[in-house]
Amino acid sequence: MAPENVNIISWWEEQSFPGKDLFKLDEDGTVTLTPTALVKEREIAVVTIDNAETVLKNLQEKFEEMQSRVREAEIEWMAATDKSKMADKIEQLKGLINSTVAIGDFEKAAQLVNDWESSIKKASDENVAAKKALAELAESLADSTEYKETSQAFKDITEKWRLSGFLDKSRNDMLWKRIENARKKFQDRKRDFHDEEEKDLLVTLDLKIEIAELAESLQNSEEWKSATEAYHELTERWKSTGRTIHKRNEELWQRIMTAKNIFFDRKKAHFAQIQVEQEANLIIKLELAEKAEALANSTDWSATATAMGALKEQWRNTGRVPHEKADELNKRFNDSVETFFDARRKHTEAIRVTQEQNYALKSELLQRAEEIKDSNRWGETTVEMNRLFDEWKTIGPVPREHNTTIWDAFMGARKHFFQRKDADRDQRKQQFDAQKAAREEQDIAYKKEREAQEIASRKTRIEQAHKTIEAAHTEIKEEEEKLADFKNAIENITPGKKAEELRTHLAALIEESTKHLDRLKKKVVTVTEDMNKIIEKEQQKEKEEANAEQAAS
Template sequence: MTTQPQTDSNDTPEQNAPQQAAAPTQAEEELQKDLDRREELCRQAEQVAEERDWRHGSGDLRRLQEQWNDIRRWHDPREDALWGRFKTAREAYYQARDAAHEQARAAKEKLVAEAERLAKSDQWNATAERMRTLMDDWKAAGRTGDREEDDRLWERFNAARRGFFDRRSEHFTQLDEQRAKAKETKERLVHEATLAAATSADWTGDQWAKASARMRELMDQWKAAGVAPKADNDRLWEEFQAARKPFFDAQHAHYEALDAARKAAAEAKQRLIDQARQLAQGNDFGHEATERAKQLDRDWKATGFAGKELGDRLWKEFTTAKEEFWDKRRAHNDQRHEEWLQRTRDAIDRRKQRIANLQEQIDRLQDRLNHAYATDHVEEMQERLDDRREALAQVEAEVRDMESQLKD
């Protein structure tokens, strides 16, 4: 730092002391002019200190210092006061400059640290915007006052930014390639969906299930294809939906018809259940009621499918009602059979008693006939004997037939 200039040993006496030949008023005028010049230099130095132009300020202060040195030294106390003022302005400038340089260094180091941290980010848009803000902040940070330090920090800062933007550029290049591939894939899926949407009214349930699985497979492939360019992606989605719509419309109509058929089948089955319950609650087990019960089974098979869960429940109700009818019919028939057995046994007993009576009659007639004389109506007795034997044979045949029925 330049100090207040001292008197040089080569100065002439005329320069170092007031000229004796000059009038006092002239010396005072020259002194005042020099003081005014120093006052102006102080003002300019203060202005430089206030403006804080770090690029030109030092040069301006050196120029002002040189101008100060060129002014004649009067050894006036006012000169010392002005020198203190000039020196204060100059020191204020350099102190502020050094503080600004240190602040710039700290700001740049902070910006470098953030840039290096963000260089690894995958938040491409937000990070790119932040990198641009960091660049604005870098420009506003100023210089550190050390060119090598500025260059070193700049190299780190710029390398971090360049590394991020290179990765970002590579990412968007890959993204463009992926979107182009996604567009190609989705165009193919639109075509395949159009083909898969063809249906037939006579499809079986398995065919509808396979077609539905194919549509789900196409949707899974669509999701896995990624995103095409926005304009194409929206258009292709609309085309894909339009291609699939005929299938889903036909599927909806098919299942609506199926639901209606199942509902009709369930209603028909419920009517058959009601009829089976009526049969079970009645006491008619004749041929007509039996045939009606058998017909209910045939009608049930013809009603169609009512759905797994509902169909199982209705079938259980139906079989319960049917079994009740058949159980009661069997019990009724068993009772009738027992009654028939008893009647048949009673009839056999009666016929056996008659056989015994007839055999007794035959024996008496035969004995009489064996001891009869010609005058004892032999022919009449023989005719009566033959009648009794014929009746006995008929009753014995009836007994054998009944006993055979009992065995069967």
């Protein structure tokens, strides 16, 4: 063994530092980190008697740099409420510990990181078990016939899922898909059940309404014999018709009995209509039928509905026409009225269909945003996120019941990505600054980073407030239009047996719409006040910073 090496070995034996038992010095001056269960073996340096002190000091300083990264992570670990979210950072620290060329107590640092990793795995296993139990519960409810209770159970499952802990995206999406599939299966069965039940009741209701209308249409008949036979036939048809909504059943039966009594009272006191009056009525109704035919294909829905209502009112107020002309004339007039109102109903349904299509398109954009929100390919994902947002703005409105939910979910995915991107950029900047600056400079950089995050947070809250106000104004406009339609409808109710019922229904709708409109306006005021407070704080902060800069200069 050369004298120089003998001196190196002696020098090494005299050294004392934390973790020395993890290293060995070979005869050729090679310092090696020996492997343990947590630390990988690797060559650290080759030293000579001339550079040994300098190399050891440099390697210890490098270890201290790595150790500071571990201490920072330890502080973040202690503050984290959901430690599962630190999985990526823990994995990076493991790589750092097993790649750093330095001298120090690697085993202690590795053991600390290993303990964190074990805790994360335990929490992840618990989260998997909890979410799997929710998925199994959802699947067990898919075939339930207790529709009301099961609907609430699915809402409870969704809330428990929201409150459950963090889980990696792959397993999280797989378990959530099981819940969604079970929910869809249940909702499809529930919808089919209610559709069939309501369909049966409505079919019977239509039949009984038809009987009531036929009875009412006969109450002024001059065909005494045939009308008498018709009333007997309608009574038998009523008896053979199935059940319907109880309240409507009583109402319709009363209508039939009223019409029947009117007819038989008139039969006893029969008098002839004056032919001249019938001919005059014929001229009036011919004019009304022509006006109705001229409006039948109009698409000015509100104005035409009012005009049609006025024509129907005049029609009802006009007396009988010659018997041989009545059916043909009634058909002309009623066909025109039904043509218009059928077209208006289809127009309304088309709007709903378009909104459902928009909902499907936005759901696809949301799904894609969810798929890429955890991507680390910052550049191309930023481009795609902005493209998704631009495409979202080109799509029209969705059904009101989905509008807020799908928007919040989409913006949540978008903000999640950009927050991760910002965090990644900030982390890389912090690491770069940490390598070039002293610990005092690191503290200053950390403080500035915190201030930047607070500013970004305030700006985000302002943006969210603007969007909330904008959405509320849109909903206010829609609600005001709907309220105007209700008021217009109640002002133009056609007198008749259903007038009071329709007036009561419209009054209830107006009251509900007015209350909802007030809530929306109060919401706008509240959000605006909160936003102005944030802006005032921001302006005050900027003013203080400007004064500080001026004072410093």
